[in-house]
């Protein structure tokens with residue numbers, strides 16, 4: 001199935017690129033931009049990104065490396081407001 005019509009990228013090519021990147025570097029974060037680069041292409045209209053991401057999420061090897069998991073949770077623990085000043089909060 002063609003996922004990106006601008007660049008004629010299929011779901012098979014996306015899965016192969018994700019598997020190849022994971023095999024080459026088990027600790028890397030795999031993003032759509034990296035997949036495009038691995039395929040030697042660049043996104044054009046961006047209309048395929050929702051389906052592109054869904055295809056990537058379907059890959060068994062896409063997982064986030066263990067040492068990068070929970071970073072957001074760790075950053076927000078302690079003050080409870082994600083680093084924003086209280087004046088930036090939406091009033092209730």
Ligand code: FES
Pocket residue numbers: 003004005006007042043044045046047048049
């Ligand atoms: S359909 Fe993928 S960039 Fe346009």
